[in-house]
Every structure is written in structure tokens, then in C-alpha cells.
Amino acid sequence: MAKKSFRETLREWDEGNFDFTMKTAGIPLPENEDGKEKEGSEWSRTPHLRTAGSEIKAFSKLYPVFAGLLLFAVITFLLLVIVEMPPFNSPDTPANRSEVTWRYIRSGLSETGAVNIVAGVILDYRAFDTLGESHVLFAATVAVMILMLAKREEEEPEEELSILRNDLILQNTAKVLVPFLLMFGAYIILNGHLGPGGGFSGGAVLGGALILYSSAFHPGKLQKILNMKSYRIIVLLALSFYSGMKCYSFFSGANGLETIFGTGTPGAILSAGLILPLNIAVGLVVACTMYGFYAIFTRGRI
């Protein structure tokens, strides 16, 4: 390639005809015939051409080496940190001795009314985090809908699922298991303030049951009850109820007002103030999210 004067190069750059990457690779820029670029043409053209230059080749060879060195350095640093960290499982760690943990354990029951301290922490002491967390799930479903939601007129891919659907073993297992799974999920959600469990774990069990049923049988059966419309209504109601209740609770807390939700008798099913209804709301959202992911990923709609 003939060496151009600085002035010419500058003009080329100004007109947008000078490509530095091409220059590095030693390849002249292909001319466009009609002056108008086609969508995607550059995409197919450049990646392999751009790696043709010798510098870029050397870079791609050295890249794994440097990446390995960096990884090694980071791992060594983190291992050194671990050595200095408080020992795991010891009662003397700062986290175990802190006033926060003690208050949760000692007065969690009397302040929140929840026998399950974890439920008390996530739905009362630190309820704002959990409010955010359930909206993370909501945001994730919306993002999946943006990506995968099929247009209405498209037919669902019947062939891939038909093999599964006619599986006798799967269908009989599902017939036996699904009622129990649904019952167990509901139990975990409703029992969240009394024992291990809560909205997140119970919702996951419910979602699993729905996925099992829908993969064993024709999805049309489940769609009669759980379709896009009912899905939206459930999520809308659950999350608005959650936001509304928590807005009331935060507002009353910050302004020093009494709430109308008492803690009740610890151990009774209707106790612990808002924790039970909030667990139900979270459980519904989690179940819908799990089933929604499955449905959108397999057939592009719920």
C-alpha cells in the first residue's frame, strides 16, 4: 500500500473512509457500491478479517496466558483473605456475636410473632429487601417475555413436545405426584411463619408441580386455568398487595404510628401480622415465575 501523506489520511478520516482496525490488519477497506450499507453486511465481513493482522494474532495467542495469570493472581489473593477471615462455624465470629443476631434470636418471636425466625427477618425486620427481591423475579419474567414471547399467530412447536406428552410413565407419575406436590407447596407457604419454609421455597414446589403437570399432559389442559390472562392477574394482585401492605407498614413505622396488624398468638396459624399474607403473595409470584419461565422457554407463551 502506498504511503499517504498526513493530510490525505486526515481527509480520509474526516470523510469516514479510514478504518484504523483495517489499517492495523493491513487490509484495504472494501468499497460500498451504492454508498449505503446493508444491515448486517459488516457483521459477516469483519470478525474474521479483523483477526488477520499479525498483532491481533499475537494478541489472541497471548490472551489465554494473561487471563490465566490474572485468574491465578485473583485466586491467590482471595485464598490469602480466606486464611485471615473469621473461622467458619465458630460461635465467636463477629457475625455470630453481633447485636443484630442476638436481637433476632432473643426478641424475634415477641416482636414479629413468627416462630420461624427467618420468616420474621425477611418479612418484617428486613422486609424492604424481600420486596425488592420479589420484584427481581418479576423483572426477570418480564425480561424473558421481551426476549421469548412469541407472536400470537405463530403455531406452537408441536413435534418436540409430543414425545414427552405421550409418555405413559411420566403421565402416571404426574397423576400421583402433582396433587401431593401442590398440597405440600401450599403447606410450606402457609406454614412459613410457624416452621421451616415460606413463600420462596413453597412457591418453588408449587411451580415444580405445575411444570411437571404441564410437561406430562397437553398444555391446553393447564391453560384453561393458568393462561396469560390469569397469570397476569395473579402476579398483578400478588405484587400490588405486597407493595401496598409494605408501603402501609413502612409508612406507619417511619411515622411512629401503630399498625392494625397485631402479632397474635405465636404458633397459631393466623398470627405474626403481615407475614402469612405476604408469604402467600411471594409464593404465588415465585410459582408463577417458575412456571412462566418454563412455558415461555418451551412454547413462547404461557
Place this chain on the structure above:
Amino acid sequence: MNFCLNFPLFLIVGSLLFSVISSVLPKKAARVLTLFLTLAGALLNLVIAVYCQRTGGSFTYLMGHYPHPWGNELRIGFVEALFSSVFSAVLFLTVVGGRTTLEKRVAREKGQFYYCMCDLVQAALLVLVYTNDLFTGYVFIEICTIASCGILMIRENGRTILAAVRYMIFSLIGSGLFLLGVIFLYAVTGHLLMPNLRESIAALVSGQVYRLPLLASLCLITIGLSIKSGLFPFHIWMADTYGNAIPASSGILSGLISKGYIFFLIKIIFDVFGTEVFYASGIHNVVFALGALGILIGSVSAIRENNILRMSAFSSAAQIGYIFMGLGLSPALGMEAALFHIIAHAVTKPALFLAAGYLSDSMGSAKKFRNLSGAGYVNPAAGVFFSFEAFSMIGLPLTAGFISKYLFGIAAFESTHNKMIPTLLVLAVSTVLNTAYFARTVLRIYSKNKEPGKFMRVAVKEQKNYMVSAAVFTALNILFGVLAYPLIDMLAVGLTVF
């Protein structure tokens, strides 16, 4: 307690609620909700800012019935309120201005999801600015990550999806490192609320215990958030992402979401570690160096680009570099300059992306410079506003960009000697480089078109929304550029109670 201190709660829960409601509404109604919400955010936060400025203090607001260290809290002060107000206002203006391209490029049945994601972005930004709890910050960083991927992916085009995946990978690595840092902090202190963390960390530092875990967590949090905001070695996602997204998304991402993460980092430096610990750790030197390198390399990459959107993206990388350079410079003046630059860039960049998007649309979706000749005549409004925002990015007087460069200069003179010369040099060189690529763009859009009459001149009627929003952006820019000093004084006072 004054009633206006409840506004952040209403705005945050309102944004979450509106996002859920928007997802089931038709597109038009969802848009009205988003516009209402962001406008309310701008105005109500301004009221809080005025109130906090009058009383001269900052307030904690219980999110529940339990004070720190047991329950979640918000912390409301002048700086926080001012930034939320600016963020909401910019979100409002970007959605108003980007509406035309938005509705052209987004599939009809998915339009409401875009507004739903915008509501979530507003909620996440408000929480990142107001929270007094490190872990709440993490939860809303997650929301921010997912929502920003959503607003990128909404344009269904192979390259956009690829860019969004790349952005998501970077962003998730950032979140992961941040979470690891928070876990380390919790393990050595047993707290998650900022005031308690600050006390415990001060005790640990004076007692010389757990020095390595503290350093590690500071590193991880700084690196995590700087990956997410696009500091120099981690800026490579920007070009593809901003080059392929719809202009409104690029504006929201570069003008707001990156800034939200940086503001949260500044908040962590002040409220969790304390400026003394941060500026004794030596990390500020690394941040300073990366920021300065980012400015230079970002500007050089912008000069090399032949695509107007990718050029603006690299210019964003350079601007992020300025903010981090100020952050590494000094806790007082450098931080003020960084904070002012966040505002200045937030009112400039979205407008620049919108203008670039309209220019490229008016030339039949051309993005390369060689096809953009004369775009300024085809779409006069976008041309004028693009030129103005470009002048602000270069830092001509009367614009906000000038004031922020001036503040960086002042901060450099007041800092230690080994940073003064590099800062001034970087400022000088980067201004020349900025001028090179922006002057080239402005000259290109006002040069003679090779095929006159091929593209119809865009009528005013077609882009009323855009013109209103760009005019307000310009007015805000001039306002911050002319009346900067009262604002800077208030920022300085606000930083003392930050």
C-alpha cells in the same frame, strides 16, 4: 417529622407498583404512568432537596418498625435528593424525547414492557441513591441489571441481543464481585446497615485486625461497581451496547444507570468505609490511574470510530473516566468535581444519544460518518441540539461541561503534587481529543450532501416531543453551566452531612 420525608418511600414503592401495573396495561397507558411517575420523581425529590437544604441536615427514614442495625433504612439528605431529582428528570426527558424511535423500533405487543422496565430503573436508581443499607443496595443493583438488559433487548435484532448478552455478562461479573465484597464485610463486622458498618470498620482499622479482608472487600466492591459502570479496562461492552440499542436505551444506560452505580460507590466510600480508610488504602490511586487512562484511551477509540453511535459510546467511556479520576483525586474538591460531572454528563449524554439517533434516522438509518453528510440540514433540530451537546462535552464556556472541567482543574491544583501534573495533562490532552472527534462529527453533519434531495427534510411536526425534550435538556445544561456556583456550594455543604 416533616411529611415530605415520606416522598422517597412513596416514589420507590410507587415505581415498583407502577411497573407491575404497566406490564398488563396497553402501551399508551403504560407510557402515561411512566411519564407521570418520572415527573413526580423529579418534582418531589426537588422538594426534599429544598427542605434538606433549608434544614441543613440529613435524616434517616425507617423502612419498617426497627431502626438500624436491625431493620432497613433510607437516608435522606440534600445530595441524595438532588441526584434523585436529576436522575428522574433525565429519565422523564429521555422517555419523552426517545418516544418516536422507541415506537418505531419496538414490536407493538411489547411496548408496555419497555415502560415497565423504565419504572423499575427509576425504583432501582432511587434506592441506590437513598439506601442506608448495603444489602438493599445489592438487591436493587440486581433489578437495575435486569431492567437495563430488558431495555437493551427490546429492539429485536441479532446484534442488539448479542450486545445485551455481552453487557449482561460484564454486569453479572460486577454484581458477583460486589456481593462477595459485601459478604466479606458482613463476616468481619456482622452488620449490613451503613452507620454500624462504619463504626465497626473504624474499630477494626484502629485495632489493626482483619486488615486483608477489609482491603479485599473494598477492592471487590470498587471493582464490581466500576465494571458495572464501565471504567477503563471494563469499558469494552459500551461500544456494542450503545451502538446497537435504541437511542433512548443508550441514553438511559449511559446517563443514568452507570451514574447510579458510581453514586452508590461514592456513598459506600463516604458512609461505609469512610474517606480516611479509602484514601489510606491506595485504591484511590488505582482508580485515579484507570480513570485517567480511560479518558485517553476512550477518546482515542472515539477518534478511530466511523460510526456515530459507537463514537458517542467511547466518549461515554471517557466521561466515566473523568468521574473516577475526580474520585481518586481528593475527598473534598475531587469528589465535588466528580459529583458535578455526574450531573453534567447526565444532562448531556442522553440528549447527545437522542440527537445522534434522530440524525441517523433522518438519513435512512445511516450510522457511518460517510453516509451522514448533510444530516444537519435534513434534520435541523437534531443537528443544532447535537452540536450544542457536543460543545458541552468538549467543555465550551456557558455549558455544564465547562464547569466540570474547571472544577477538575481546581481540584488538581489543590491535590498532592504527584497527581497535579498528570491530571492537568490529561485534562488538556483529552480536551484536544474531544474537540477532534466532536468537531469532526459536527463538520460532517453540516458538510455538503453528495446526493441532495435523497432524504426529505424532517418536519417539525414529526418530532415535537423530541424538540421539547432536547430544548429542556439544553436549558438544564445552560442552567448548570451558568448558575453552577450556588449549586457547587450547596453540594459542598451537602457533602459534610453526606
